[in-house]
Amino acid sequence: xxxxxxxxxxxxxxxxxxxxxxxxxxxxKFVVLDPKGVVGRQQLDLMIISLLLCLVVIVPVLILTFxxxxxxxxxxxxxAAYKPQWEHSTKLEVVWWGIPIVIILILAVVTxxxxxxxEPSKPLQSEAKPIVIQVTSLDWKWLFQYxxxxxxxxxxxxxxxxxxxxxxxxxxxPMNSFWIPQLGGQIYTMSGMAMKLNLxxxxxxxxxxxxxxxxxxxxxxxxFNADATSQADFDKWVEQVKSKSPxxxxxxxxRLAAPGVMEKADYSSIPNGLFDRIVNKYSGGHSMGGMDxxxxxxxxxxxxxxxxxxxxxxxxxSxxxxxxxxxxxxx
Amino acid sequence: MWEKIQQxxxxxxxxxxxxxxxxxxxxVLTMIAVVSALTxxxxxxxxxxxxxxxxxxxxxxxxxxxxxxLMLFRGGVDALLMRTQLAVPNNDFLxxxxxxAIFTTHGVIMILFMAMPLMFGLFNLVVPLQIGAxxxxxxxxxxxxxxxxxxxxxxxxxxxxxxxxxxxxxxSYPPLSEVSHSPGVGQDFYIWGIQISGIGSLMxxxxxxxxxLKMRAPGMKMMKMPxxxxxxxxSSLTILLxxxxxxxxxxxxFIDRYxxxxxxxxxAGGNPMMYINLIWxxxxxxxxxxxxxxxxxxxxVVATFSRKRLFGYASTVFALMSISVFSxxxxxxxxxxxxxxxxxxxxxxxxxxxxxxxxxxKVFNWLFTMYRGRISFQGPMLWMMGFIPCFVVGGMTGLLLxxxxxxxxxxxxxxLIAHFHQVLIGGxxxxxxxxxxxxxxxxxxxxLNEKIGKWAFWxxxxxxxxxxxxxxxxxxxxxxxxxxxxxxxxGWWGLNLVSTIGGFLMGIGFLFQVWQIxxxxxxxxxxxxxxxxxxxxxxxxxSPAPVYNFASLPTxxxxxxxxxxxxxxxxxxxxxxxxxLEPIHMPKNSGIPIIMAFCFFLTGFGFVFHWLWIAIPGxxxxxxxxxxxxxxxxxxxxxxxxxxxxxxxAARGAV
Numbered sequence: 001x002x003x004x005x006x007x008x009x010x011x012x013x014x015x016x017x018x019x020x021x022x023x024x025x026x027x028x029k030f031v032v033l034d035p036k037g038v039v040g041r042q043q044l045d046l047m048i049i050s051l052l053l054c055l056v057v058i059v060p061v062l063i064l065t066f067x068x069x070x071x072x073x074x075x076x077x078x079x080a081a082y083k084p085q086w087e088h089s090t091k092l093e094v095v096w097w098g099i100p101i102v103i104i105l106i107l108a109v110v111t112x113x114x115x116x117x118x119e120p121s122k123p124l125q126s127e128a129k130p131i132v133i134q135v136t137s138l139d140w141k142w143l144f145q146y147x148x149x150x151x152x153x154x155x156x157x158x159x160x161x162x163x164x165x166x167x168x169x170x171x172x173x174p175m176n177s178f179w180i181p182q183l184g185g186q187i188y189t190m191s192g193m194a195m196k197l198n199l200x201x202x203x204x205x206x207x208x209x210x211x212x213x214x215x216x217x218x219x220x221x222x223x224f225n226a227d228a229t230s231q232a233d234f235d236k237w238v239e240q241v242k243s244k245s246p247x248x249x250x251x252x253x254x255r256l257a258a259p260g261v262m263e264k265a266d267y268s269s270i271p272n273g274l275f276d277r278i279v280n281k282y283s284g285g286h287s288m289g290g291m292d293x294x295x296x297x298x299x300x301x302x303x304x305x306x307x308x309x310x311x312x313x314x315x316x317x318s319x320x321x322x323x324x325x326x327x328x329x330x331x
Numbered sequence: 332m333w334e335k336i337q338q339x340x341x342x343x344x345x346x347x348x349x350x351x352x353x354x355x356x357x358x359v360l361t362m363i364a365v366v367s368a369l370t371x372x373x374x375x376x377x378x379x380x381x382x383x384x385x386x387x388x389x390x391x392x393x394x395x396x397x398x399x400x401l402m403l404f405r406g407g408v409d410a411l412l413m414r415t416q417l418a419v420p421n422n423d424f425l426x427x428x429x430x431x432a433i434f435t436t437h438g439v440i441m442i443l444f445m446a447m448p449l450m451f452g453l454f455n456l457v458v459p460l461q462i463g464a465x466x467x468x469x470x471x472x473x474x475x476x477x478x479x480x481x482x483x484x485x486x487x488x489x490x491x492x493x494x495x496x497x498x499x500x501x502x503s504y505p506p507l508s509e510v511s512h513s514p515g516v517g518q519d520f521y522i523w524g525i526q527i528s529g530i531g532s533l534m535x536x537x538x539x540x541x542x543x544l545k546m547r548a549p550g551m552k553m554m555k556m557p558x559x560x561x562x563x564x565x566s567s568l569t570i571l572l573x574x575x576x577x578x579x580x581x582x583x584x585f586i587d588r589y590x591x592x593x594x595x596x597x598x599a600g601g602n603p604m605m606y607i608n609l610i611w612x613x614x615x616x617x618x619x620x621x622x623x624x625x626x627x628x629x630x631x632v633v634a635t636f637s638r639k640r641l642f643g644y645a646s647t648v649f650a651l652m653s654i655s656v657f658s659x660x661x662x663x664x665x666x667x668x669x670x671x672x673x674x675x676x677x678x679x680x681x682x683x684x685x686x687x688x689x690x691x692x693k694v695f696n697w698l699f700t701m702y703r704g705r706i707s708f709q710g711p712m713l714w715m716m717g718f719i720p721c722f723v724v725g726g727m728t729g730l731l732l733x734x735x736x737x738x739x740x741x742x743x744x745x746x747l748i749a750h751f752h753q754v755l756i757g758g759x760x761x762x763x764x765x766x767x768x769x770x771x772x773x774x775x776x777x778x779l780n781e782k783i784g785k786w787a788f789w790x791x792x793x794x795x796x797x798x799x800x801x802x803x804x805x806x807x808x809x810x811x812x813x814x815x816x817x818x819x820x821x822g823w824w825g826l827n828l829v830s831t832i833g834g835f836l837m838g839i840g841f842l843f844q845v846w847q848i849x850x851x852x853x854x855x856x857x858x859x860x861x862x863x864x865x866x867x868x869x870x871x872x873x874s875p876a877p878v879y880n881f882a883s884l885p886t887x888x889x890x891x892x893x894x895x896x897x898x899x900x901x902x903x904x905x906x907x908x909x910x911x912l913e914p915i916h917m918p919k920n921s922g923i924p925i926i927m928a929f930c931f932f933l934t935g936f937g938f939v940f941h942w943l944w945i946a947i948p949g950x951x952x953x954x955x956x957x958x959x960x961x962x963x964x965x966x967x968x969x970x971x972x973x974x975x976x977x978x979x980x981a982a983r984g985a986v
Contacts, residue, residue, distance in 0.1 A: 029822035032740050032807040046737045054727040061694060065719050068698055072637070074707040083703040087640035096695035097646070100688040108681045111734045115680065118736040119673045174507040175603060177668060177743055181809040185739020188669050190604065191506070191597050195670045208821070212743035212811045214500050216507055217427050220814035282597055 031181040031208065036228075037201050038124060039184030046114050053107050057099060120187050121196035123164065130164040130198075133157060134275040137169075137176035137189040137211060139259035140218035145270050151241045152248050154256065154265040158237055161204045161228040167197040170279045172257050177213035180226045186212050192282030194275075201228035221261045241266045250274070345492050348429065350412075355492055384920040386470035387878060391477050392455030393774065396767065398481060399449035402440050405488065407841060409437035414798075414834040417827050420819045430815035431498035432517070436491065438501025443525060444484040446621045446755070449763045451480070451535050453624060454563050456774050457766075458539060460869035460876060461557045463548025463884045468541040470918040471966070472534050478928030479531030486935050487524025490517055494939065497521035500813070502610050503584070505595035505603045510588050516939050522585050523935030527928070529578055536570030539563055548868065550886040554648070557867045557890075558634075558641055559766075561648050562627025565655040566620050572659065573616035580609040589938065604669065611662035619658035622754065623651055625762025626693055629715050632765050633697045634891075635863050636712035637704030643696040644890060650689035650696075657686045667735045668742050676735040683733035690726060694719065709863070710784045714765035717792045721757030725750060728803065746806025749799045756795055756837075764791075764844075772858030776875040780854075783847035790840030798833025801826035866891035873982035879915045879970055882979050912976065914969040921966070927956035 028034055035041040071080050123130065134145040135157075144157045159165050169178055171189040179186030183199040201207070211222035229237070248256075248267035253274060256262075345351050369375050382390060412433055416425045425433065455473070459466055467473050490496045497517035499508040508518050543564045547556065556564075583594040584606065593601040634641040641647065663671065663679040697719065708716065728750040732741050741747055772778050810823050817823050861870040871893045872881060885907040889895045899906050930952030937946025 030804070030807045031809040032744075040740070043737055043740050046734060047731065047740070050731050050734045050737065054730055057691065058723055058727050061698070061723055062720055064698055065716075065723075068701045069706060069716060072701055072704050072706050074638075074705040078705070081703045082639075082705055084639045086703055087642055087644065089699075092695075092699065093643050093646050093692075096692055097688070100691040104684045104688055107730070107734065108684055111680050111684075111736070112677045114734075114736045115673045115677050118739075120670070120739070121672075174512055174597075175504065179743075179809075179811070181740060185736070186668050186742060187739070188666070190669075208809060210809070210811055214431075214504075214507070214813040216499075216512060217431065219431075220427065220816055 035182055035184070036203055036205055036207060037183035037199055039118060039120075039199055040182055042114070042118055043185055046110070046118075049110055050107055053103055053110075057103055118185075120185070120198060122198060123166065124198045124200050126162070126164045126200065128160075128163040130166050131159055132166045132168065133159065134194075135167050135169045135178055135189065136275070136278055137171040137173055137178070137215065137222070138257050139173040139216060140211075140222050140261050141256070142178075142211070142222060142224050143253075143256060145275055146238075147270075147275070149238045149242075150269055151238060151245075152267040152270045153241075154262065155224045156227065156264045157209070157224060158227045158229060158234060159201070160231040160234040161201040163231070164198060164200045167199065168275070169195040169197060170275070172278050172281070173259075174215040175213055176211040176215045176219075176222065178209070179212040180207050180209035182207040183226065188213060192279065194279050201226075204228050204230055204233075217259075218261045242268045244268070248274075343493060345495055348426075350429075351492065358492065379922070380920070383925050384474075384922045386466070386474045386918045386920055388455045388459050388467050388470065388473060389774065389876060389878075391473055392452045392457075394477060395448045395452030395455060395480075398484065399445050399447075399452060402445040402448070402484065403841070406437050406440040406445050407838060409433045409440070411834055411838055413437065414831040416815065417817075418831040419828070420817050420821070420824050422816055425815065427815045428498060431813070432496035434813055435497050435500055435503075435521075436487075439487065439497075439521065439525070440484075441755075442501065442617070442621070443528065444480075444487065446759055446763070447528075447532060448480055448484075449767075450566070450621055450624050451476070451532075453628070453763060453766050453770070454535070454539055454567075457770055457869065458542060458560055458563050459546070460773070460872070460880055461560050461867050462543065462546060462551060463868050463881055463887060464542060464546040465880050465915065466918060467538050468546055469538050471921055471924065471960070473538055474921065475924035475927060476531040476535040476538065478925045479534075479931060480528040482928045482932035483524050483526070483528025483531065483935075486527060486932055486939075487520055489936075490520035490524075494520065502614060504610075505584065505587070505606050506597040506601070508584065509596050509601075510591075511597065518588065519585075519939040522581050522588070523939055526578060526581055526585075527931045527935055529574055529581075530931075531928075532570060533574040533578070536567040536574065539567040540571065543567070548881075548884045548887045550888040552888070554645070555888060555890050558630040558644065558647060558651075559624070559627035562623045562625075562630070562651050565651040566623040569616050569620045569623070569655040569658060573613045573620065576609060577613040577617075580606060580613065583609075585938075589941075607666060607669070608662065611665045612659070615662045615665065616655075616658040618751075618755075619654055621759050622762070623654065625759050625766075626651065628762045628766035628769065629697060629718060630693075630700075631867070632711045632715050632769055633700045635769075635865055636709065636715070637701045637706050638864060639700060639704035640891060641696070642699040642702070643692075647693055647696050650693050653689050654686055657682065657689075661686065664733055664735075664738070667738045680733050680735040684730060687726065687730050687733075694723060710779065710781055710788075711765045711769035711863075713785065713788045714761045714768065717788065718757055718761040718765070721753060721761065721792075721795065725753030725757050729754060741806060743811050744806035745802040745810045745812060748812050749802035749806060752799050752802075753795075756799075761791075769863070770869075772862045773860075773869055773874045773876065776858055776873075777851060777855045778858045778862060779851045780847050783843055783850055787840050787843035787847060790836050790843060794833045794836025794838075794840055796833070797836060798830050801830045801833075805830070861893070866894035868893055871896070873979075877978050877982055879917060879975065879978075882915075882975050883909045883912055885909055912972045914971050915975065917968055917970055919966050919968055921960070921963075923956050923960045923963075927953055927960075930956060 032040075033044065035044050072078070132147055134147060136143040136145070141155055142157075143152060143154055145152045167178065169187060169189040170193060171191045173191070175191070176189045177186045178189050178197065180199065183201055187195050187197045189195065205228055207226045207228065209224050209226045211219060215222070245266045245268040247269040248271065250271045252267070253271065369378060382394065385391065412425060413430065416422050416430055455467070494516040497503065497508075497513075497520060499513055499518060503518060503521055506512055508521075543556070543560055583592075586592045587594050587596060587601070593599040595601050595603045595606040597603070630641055630647060660682040661679060663675060664683045667676050667679070697715075706712065728746070732738050732747065732750055768779060768784065805823055805826050808821070808823055808826075810817065810821070858874050860873045862874070863870075868887065869876070885892070896905065896907050930949045932949070934946050934949030934953065937943060937949055
């Protein structure tokens with residue numbers, strides 16, 4: 001009874017899932033399984049290795065469960081052995097302490113190797129000279145600065161394919177996480193520090209990226225396209241941005257940093273040292289015990305709010321959510 | 332004047348959403364109905380004397396179960412609202428802030444106000460009966476724990492209609508949860524609701540460690556204890572070490588918010604990453620705190636319904652205890668992507684994988700308990716059978732997540748959501764349901780309808796797979812958690828719709844369980860003291876257990892004492908010699924716990940709104956209650972032998 005029901009259930013569920021996969025179309029939406037970059041590809045390899053290692057144990061256990069449940073069901077005509085006192089067998093118990101230990105040992109070794117290999121701050125091997133892109137997560141948008149090209153974009157990022165991209169990541173808002181699944185795994189963007197993430201696209205294409213760590217009201221709008229193009233197209237695009245787009249000023253940045261959502265934008269120039277200023281804005285206190293502001297090379301206006309010790313610190317405009325009325329913001 | 336009141340009210344009460352007005356009306360109507368019913372049937376004194384002031388572990392257990400089922404209802408409604416919002420792309424059924432509030436309260440309620448109290452309910456209902464104790468070690472403290480949980484939960488839930496719900500995620504990561512980004516009172520409700528119930532959880536942990544270590548029946552050595560009791564011990568020890576971390580972490584966040592300190596702020600040297608480490612140092616053991624007792628339940632259920640001894644008792648005990656130790660060394664696997672470097676990630680990846688070993692061993696032990704048994708698939712065992720495949724697969728995806736470099740692709744995606752729901756629903760919820768069905772006749776003295784129970788089980792089980800299997804796929808399609816909507820071009824629509832259907836199937840399953848209980852109450856089918864062919868001490872006494880539990884206790888020097896005794900009786904050689912009846916020493920009821928916990932509630936409420944004129948009297952009340960209890964020497968009484976004889980005769984007669 002139970003077995004038949006179980007099979008029926010499994011069949012129903014798997015056909016349902018299969019159907020919807022077909023309906024929702026196209027396996028190419030499974031971005032994690034369809035990597036277009038060296039990092040993502042190795043991560044997929046690792047997923048498959050660990051999945052297979054697990055299945056070695058899981059599949060027999062699932063089969064065993066159904067077989068045992070069926071064979072030893074309580075029916076008067078059941079001829080199978082019944083040993084109510086049987087409760088211990090050293091041999092058997094050694095076996096099933098042993099199997100998971102061996103599997104975990106193998107998995108641990110593989111994991112350790114891949115962890116060193118895929119350490120996100122490690123530069124990627126390539127003939128091409130890497131391009132640096134500085135990423136800042138804001139409330140609720142992404143700012144990309146190109147220190148080499150002297151341009152900036154918001155909510156989209158472009159880079160040449162087959163060229164290593166060194167992302168430097170920070171945040172001028174609550175922590176987020178920077179994720180372009182088809183190129184490789186994510187890394188947190190945190191204020192007061194510059195994280196490193198090295199990725200490279202194998203082929204030109206548009207890859208969906210998003211913020212993966214919840215950061216407040218309009219977090220869901222923090223997705224962007226990452227366009228990998230040919231080197232020539234990239235150079236052309238840089239020239240175009242330089243000639244046609246407005247410059248990004250410090251004032252302009254402060255407006256960007258204020259909470260809100262916006263469409264794509266690009267800027268023909270960036271204020272000198274902006275990225276370092278964003279990072280340093282919050283990093284001073286970590287090493288200097290909190291109140292020594294001298295480490296800030298050039299404190300941004302917002303950083304002085306740290307000195308305000310009143311019961312309700314008066315947040316600088318940049319961190320004040322629009323509309324303080326709690327009835328609108330907090331239900 | 333009027334304008335001032337209006338202005339205050341529009342900030343004090345949550346306004347602007349028809350869903351919430353609807354809830355307001357239903358809350359007020361329910362309260363009026365309850366109060367009038369109690370008044371009409373003249374039940375106020377009964378309620379106060381028999382329930383609100385009780386120190387009887389069985390009644391406290393029942394109150395825990397009722398409260399947690401109510402919280403399951405609320406957390407479930409939250410879940411269905413979220414699934415409705417996600418069923419189609421670009422949906423604006425819930426605004427972003429409303430959605431954020433709902434996933435926050437769903438998480439907090441399901442873990443802290445549903446799973447924890449349901450677990451404590453089972454501790455209370457079962458442990459003293461299993462080890463042959465008259466009550467827990469500290470009955471007064473037990474009642475206080477319950478009321479602290481209850482008022483903490485009330486404070487947290489109140490934020491839904493008063494002041495505004497927290498909306499920074501169930502673990503409330505700063506700086507989002509700091510005043511700078513969450514200036515409203517929602518986060519303060521979060522802090523105080525959890526702090527107050529957290530004190531209760533810690534005290535329950537202490538209570539059960541002492542109860543299990545000191546109050547076992549004569550002859551019951553540690554290695555003869557029922558396995559559920561072992562799981563409660565491992566869970567309670569984990570509570571002792573983990574909950575203080577939570578209390579300190581939230582206290583620091585409170586100091587940040589209330590006094591303007593900078594432990595976790597963005598500015599002035601605050602370190603939000605410290606909070607994330609601290610909260611997971613509690614948060615990860617917390618997961619094992621709730622799942623270990625579920626393992627205990629399954630170990631009892633599988634032996635009883637296979638009519639066979641539990642296979643590998645010693646290695647199961649070792650597995651339980653080693654998991655509670657290992658659980659403290661895995662916290663950083665919740666943020667491999669924080670950039671701690673390869674060495675740190677490898678340490679936490681491997682420490683996480685190690686937990687799979689004892690967990691896997693337990694699965695084999697359960698399977699080989701069934702092997703060469705005689706398995707009957709009644710209610711509790713059905714949930715066990717649903718649990719094994721579900722938990723095995725959920726455990727496997729957990730192992731995949733522990734592979735640090737691969738986790739960079741799984742983290743914060745729906746793959747992760749699917750994984751932890753699979754182990755929390757398939758493991759914890761199925762486990763507690765199994766336990767509830769198993770011990771229900773013992774607690775209430777009547778059986779639950781099997782047929783409706785089967786419907787509930789299949790709806791839950793099928794609903795679970797329909798809801799969460801698509802979510803694994805969605806994770807691989809790049810869908811991140813906590814997004815309130817998505818666009819058509821993502822290709823996420825089909826699977827989200829399927830997932831929503833599954834969610835509603837589980838909701839219908841819950842309704843079947845409610846119907847099952849109501850139906851069984853109406854057509855009450857009396858249960859004997861031992862309706863399942865039980866193995867441990869609790870089945871040797873009448874159902875429901877008399878107030879003193881055991882009239883007198885045999886010497887217990889076997890693992891399944893009641894089963895062995897039944898076998899001997901069948902062979903005509905009973906071995907139990909019960910000592911003669913003596914007056915039984917019992918604790919007296921007390922109204923102090925509920926009043927003291929209410930004073931805590933007032934304190935929390937006062938601090939939430941920065942109203943010291945409520946907070947300070949609340950604290951004074953807490954101190955006053957402690958003082959009053961310290962000078963109360965009238966805390967116990969004896970049940971005379973005559974009364975015991977009468978109770979026993981009536982109970983045995985009824986069977």
